[in-house]
Amino acid sequence: MEVPDVIVQELAIEGIRVVVKDTSEAVSVFNILNYRKKVAALHLTC
Numbered sequence: 891m892e893v894p895d896v897i898v899q900e901l902a903i904e905g906i907r908v909v910v911k912d913t914s915e916a917v918s919v920f921n922i923l924n925y926r927k928k929v930a931a932l933h934l935t936c
Contacts, residue, residue: 898908909919 893910
């Protein structure tokens with residue numbers, strides 16, 4: 891699934907970083923970032 895560029899840009903304006911990864915990579919990134927800052931993990935399927 892892709893996140894539209896306009897969404898990523900709008901979130902960036904608000905100071906929110908968007909990371910889009912496949913599930914296994916997303917878990918790794920979440921585990922790293924979870925110790926450093928507030929994070930959200932959203933799993934979207936069609």
